[in-house]
Structures are given as C-alpha cells and as structure tokens.
Amino acid sequence: MKERPSVLLVDDSRDMLELLRRYMNNMGLTPFTTNNVVDAIEVLEQGPVDLVITDLNMPDVHGTQLVRYIAQHFPQVPVLVVTGYPDVQVAVDVMKMGAVEFLVKPVTQDELRNAVEKALGANTTPPADEPAGTIGIPGVIGRSVAMQEVFRVIERTRNNQATVLVTGESGTGKEVVARAIHYNSDRSSAPFLAVNCGAIPDQLLESELFGHTKGAFTGATTNRAGFFQAADGGTLFLDEIGNASAAVQAKLLRAIQDKEITMLGATKSQRVSVRLISASNSNLLEMVRTGTFREDLYYRLNLINIHLPALRDRAEDIPLLIHHFNSKFCKEMGKKPLRMSAPVLDALQGYSWPGNVRELENFIHRSVIMKDGAIAMDDLPEAMKASVPERTASKELRSIAEMEKLHIQHVLEATGNNKTKAAEILGIDRKTLREKLK
Ligand SMILES: Nc1ncnc2c1ncn2[C@@H]1O[C@H](COP(=O)(O)OP(=O)(O)OP(=O)(O)O)[C@@H](O)[C@H]1O
Ligand SMILES: [Mg+2]
Structure with missing residues (x-):
C-alpha cells in the first residue's frame, strides 16, 4: 500500500461523514469528504483518489449514479458502498456495476478496516514489511x-x-x-x-x-x-x-x-x-x-x-500478533513501534485473553494511542500483570515426582534421546532410568 492512500467519503449525513473521517484517519488514510454526488465527481476529476466510500440514499443524485460514473470513468478506483439494509435491491445493482463490497450501517471500524484493506490491497502490492514468520x-x-x-x-x-x-x-x-x-x-x-x-x-x-x-x-x-x-x-x-x-x-x-x-x-x-x-x-x-x-x-x-x-490455546501466536498490531497501528499514527521488555511480553503471553484476538488488538491499539516509546509493566492492567506470578507459582507447586518426570524428559530431549548420556547427566544408572521411564 502506498504511503497515505486518499479516500473520498460521500454521505449526506454529517455525523456519518465525521465518523468515517475519524476511522480513515485512524487507519492512516487521507480522507476527503463531500455530502453529495456532484461534488464527489468534482473531487474525482481533480486529483488522484485511491478509494471511494459512498452512501446510496442521498437527496438529489442517488449514490448508484456515482458508482456507475466511477465504473465508466475511473474503473481502477475501488468503491465501497455503505448503506442501510433496506437498500438491498439497489445494492444488487451497484454490485453488478462494480462496487467492491457493500457494508450495512451501522458499520464498525473493524468491518471498515477489513473492507478497506481488501479494496486497496486488490490494487496495490502488499506491504513489504509483514512480520517475519x-x-x-x-x-x-x-x-x-x-x-x-x-x-x-x-x-x-x-x-x-x-x-x-x-x-x-x-x-x-x-x-x-x-x-x-x-x-x-x-x-x-x-x-x-x-x-x-x-x-x-x-x-x-x-x-x-x-x-x-x-x-x-x-x-x-x-x-x-x-x-x-x-x-x-x-x-x-x-x-x-x-x-x-x-x-x-x-x-x-x-x-x-x-x-x-x-x-x-x-x-x-x-x-x-x-x-x-x-x-x-x-x-x-x-x-x-x-x-x-x-x-x-x-x-x-x-x-x-x-x-x-481460543488465543490462550495458541499462545505462540501472541508475540506475532502483538508485533503485527504494534507495527500496524504505529504506522497509521506515524509513530515508532512501542518497545516491550521480556517480562511484559511474558505477561501478555501468559494472559488468558478472554476476548481473544479482538481483545489483544484493542489493547495494543489503546497502548499505541496512550503511550510513547514503550509499554512498561506498570502500564498493564492488574489482570495481565497477575498472569506472571501465577505461571511461576504453578511451576513451584508441582510435586517432586512431577518435577522429576519433567526433568528427565528435558534431559532426554537435550541428549537427542540418548539414554546412556541422559543417565550419566542425571547421575543414575541406565537400569534406574529405564524403570523411571516406565
Ligand atoms: N489471525 C488474525 N490475524 C489478524 N487479525 C485477526 C486475526 N484474528 C482476528 N483478528 C482481528 O481480530 C478482530 C476480531 O476478529 P473477527 O471479527 O474475525 O472475530 P469473530 O470470531 O468473528 O468474533 P465474533 O464471534 O465476536 O463475531 C478483528 O479486528 C480481526 O481483524
Ligand atoms: Mg464475527
């Protein structure tokens, strides 16, 4: 996606335009707003527009006219339609005319973000800095x-x-x-x-x-x-x-x-x-x-x-998701990605994330807005901080037999399952090791 793609927002409701403008700014796009189709066409004629998001029901000229005009004159510009759902019949038509997607009001920022990314992604090369892995x-x-x-x-x-x-x-x-x-x-x-x-x-x-x-x-x-x-x-x-x-x-x-x-x-x-x-x-x-x-x-x-x-059952993905959302939101806001110390990352990885990826995404988004430089342990809500000692505690509360089992497994792994070597390291003879393995 290029530096700051521009998006033309067309809606006769001022509140809706303001909401969309805010969403677009949050997403790192440059929004232009107009409240009618005639002005929208003028904006399109004047400068490069990478994406159009339009309402359908507007006084004077209906949004379908705009969709048709864009399909004829600016076929490379993707169009997203945001409509109230009584407009299904019209939506069928605009889809046929080439609108990329239609979203039903009220739209959430999540939904818009997904649709915008897809629409722009279809026309541009994906960002080169996808996180490793x-x-x-x-x-x-x-x-x-x-x-x-x-x-x-x-x-x-x-x-x-x-x-x-x-x-x-x-x-x-x-x-x-x-x-x-x-x-x-x-x-x-x-x-x-x-x-x-x-x-x-x-x-x-x-x-x-x-x-x-x-x-x-x-x-x-x-x-x-x-x-x-x-x-x-x-x-x-x-x-x-x-x-x-x-x-x-x-x-x-x-x-x-x-x-x-x-x-x-x-x-x-x-x-x-x-x-x-x-x-x-x-x-x-x-x-x-x-x-x-x-x-x-x-x-x-x-x-x-x-x-x-659930995210807690695939905790390996947590650091990757943190990295992804951290770079994404920081890029949108023109900031350097936030740093996180190992204990902070540990706490985030140990937390149970009952709201799953959405909760993690919101947490990182909020942090990017509220913090500069780094997320410190003190910035974490109590529930997340609590996950660290809990994990350590659960380790300390294992029985000796359990610890022995884990330790034997660990040594066997480290020696590539070489029982002679493992017995030597463990300080027991091979026969004892064999018995313990049973
Ligand atoms: N694997 C993933 N990679 C990147 N983003 C993700 C991933 N999974 C979820 N998200 C993000 O998390 C948020 C929630 O995802 P989504 O809306 O798909 O969840 P859902 O399972 O449909 O939730 P619900 O049951 O509440 O509708 C979205 O903003 C989405 O972009
Ligand atoms: Mg869902």
Whole structure:
C-alpha cells in the first residue's frame, strides 16, 4: 500500500461523514469528504483518489449514479458502498456495476478496516514489511500448529463451492477467515456479503435473504432482491447462524440442496451460485441435540469445518500478533513501534485473553494511542500483570515426582534421546532410568 492512500467519503449525513473521517484517519488514510454526488465527481476529476466510500440514499443524485460514473470513468478506483439494509435491491445493482463490497450501517471500524484493506490491497502490492514468520494466508496472522492447520484447510476450499462452517469463541477471527476464503478463491472478484443472522429481526430475515415480490406482505410495494441474489457468483457469509429461525433454516436447506431460491411471495424459484460460509460461537451441535437447530442443515453447512482455537490455546501466536498490531497501528499514527521488555511480553503471553484476538488488538491499539516509546509493566492492567506470578507459582507447586518426570524428559530431549548420556547427566544408572521411564 502506498504511503497515505486518499479516500473520498460521500454521505449526506454529517455525523456519518465525521465518523468515517475519524476511522480513515485512524487507519492512516487521507480522507476527503463531500455530502453529495456532484461534488464527489468534482473531487474525482481533480486529483488522484485511491478509494471511494459512498452512501446510496442521498437527496438529489442517488449514490448508484456515482458508482456507475466511477465504473465508466475511473474503473481502477475501488468503491465501497455503505448503506442501510433496506437498500438491498439497489445494492444488487451497484454490485453488478462494480462496487467492491457493500457494508450495512451501522458499520464498525473493524468491518471498515477489513473492507478497506481488501479494496486497496486488490490494487496495490502488499506491504513489504509483514512480520517475519507470517505464513499462509494474507491478512490472517498466526504460525501455531493450529493456525497452520487452518491455513491448510483454507487452501482446500480454494476452487470449489463447499460450504464452510467456522466456529470458535468471540474474537478468534471467524470473519477474518471467511474473508480470507473468499479472497483466496476463484470468486474473489464477485461480492463478499456478510449477513448477521442475529441482527435482523426474525420475520425480516427470510425476505432479506431471499428477497420478496410485490405484495408478498403488507408494505412490500415492489419486488426486491435479497442477499442471495446480491451475492450471486460470490460468497455469502451467514454470521451467527445459530440465530436463524426454524423457517429460515428450512429455506436455507432447500437453497443449498437445490441451488435455487424462492423469493417470498413468488411461485417460481431462481438459480443462484453462492458459496456459503457460516459462523457461530454457540455450540451448534448442542443445538442439534436439543432440537433447536436442524441436523440436516448442520451437516449441509458444515461440509468443511474450521475451528479457531481460543488465543490462550495458541499462545505462540501472541508475540506475532502483538508485533503485527504494534507495527500496524504505529504506522497509521506515524509513530515508532512501542518497545516491550521480556517480562511484559511474558505477561501478555501468559494472559488468558478472554476476548481473544479482538481483545489483544484493542489493547495494543489503546497502548499505541496512550503511550510513547514503550509499554512498561506498570502500564498493564492488574489482570495481565497477575498472569506472571501465577505461571511461576504453578511451576513451584508441582510435586517432586512431577518435577522429576519433567526433568528427565528435558534431559532426554537435550541428549537427542540418548539414554546412556541422559543417565550419566542425571547421575543414575541406565537400569534406574529405564524403570523411571516406565
Ligand atoms: N489471525 C488474525 N490475524 C489478524 N487479525 C485477526 C486475526 N484474528 C482476528 N483478528 C482481528 O481480530 C478482530 C476480531 O476478529 P473477527 O471479527 O474475525 O472475530 P469473530 O470470531 O468473528 O468474533 P465474533 O464471534 O465476536 O463475531 C478483528 O479486528 C480481526 O481483524
Ligand atoms: Mg464475527
């Protein structure tokens, strides 16, 4: 990515523009703001713009006009659409016109950051200074055995349509993985759409997913496409799938089995080609057992399962993630990366991170804003400091037999499993060693 990419923000709401401007500044981009399409086109004509983020519903000229104009005159400029979700039909059209992605208001900084990075990454070379040891899939940091397995599975999903279920605690990176699957696949130039099944009211979810015809229910004044149509050719990410109602579950099952969907109120079905990735941090299998989630759907959605272990269970990734977020946020703020002493790193690595990668990311972000130079032990919250003595304490509280076992293992490892040498170092004869090994 080049030094400070410029981004043109277009929204008729001043509050939204301010929010977006703040996000963009935080992300190290130079924002230009306009509250209408005509001004936006003027900005585009004047200078190089690397990215456009636009609203759709604006008085005078609708955002779709801007998307069309950019597609025709500045096809190299990626466009992100940020819209309220009643605009699904329009979103289908703008996707066809070439918008890279659409995000549904309210958007979080996380979501925007991911979308912006993907949009800019698609047009630029990735930064050369990825931390050493980053392997596998761009944008997904980790080198633990567990994460390497995740990378291996993501690779397996590359050029097929197999459904993927991503499970794991909150903040472990389920959405990161879903995006990685999409952008590594042969569908990467088609839309990636994320639907939070928990955020859309039950009675609306069905029409949002599959669309509805005019008159399908009171208030349905026009035909409207749903997320399935909008994601045609691309990927639909069903987040918090555990919240889908029984009716929606039945419809999803049918959509997967027949590769066809039926709009609410329609008599005919239509064919769609959509890769489905679902995510859940509740235990779906338990829901199957208790009868709240359909077993047949569970297996259909779960052709490939990717389980993301909690961060505390892959502590080897913690230093890598710290390094990644430290350099990323410092770069955005034009600062030198914060230094951390070994005991501080130890404390961070020993902490249990109940909020997983998200918590770690937020912690580093906050530190980068609040601190200059270094993070000291005193800067750590009590819960993180506490993790150091705890670890030492647990070592001291082992029994003699346990310590002996560990020590023997250690010496054997160090001698390359040479029992004669190990016995010599341990000061016992080989027979005693053999007995202890039993
Ligand atoms: N392996 C990773 N590499 C880099 N960033 C990551 C990784 N995993 C997670 N993150 C970051 O952590 C944050 C949380 O990730 P994400 O939103 O994917 O979690 P999630 O599992 O979907 O959480 P939830 O269940 O709460 O929705 C994001 O900002 C994401 O960019
Ligand atoms: Mg998520």
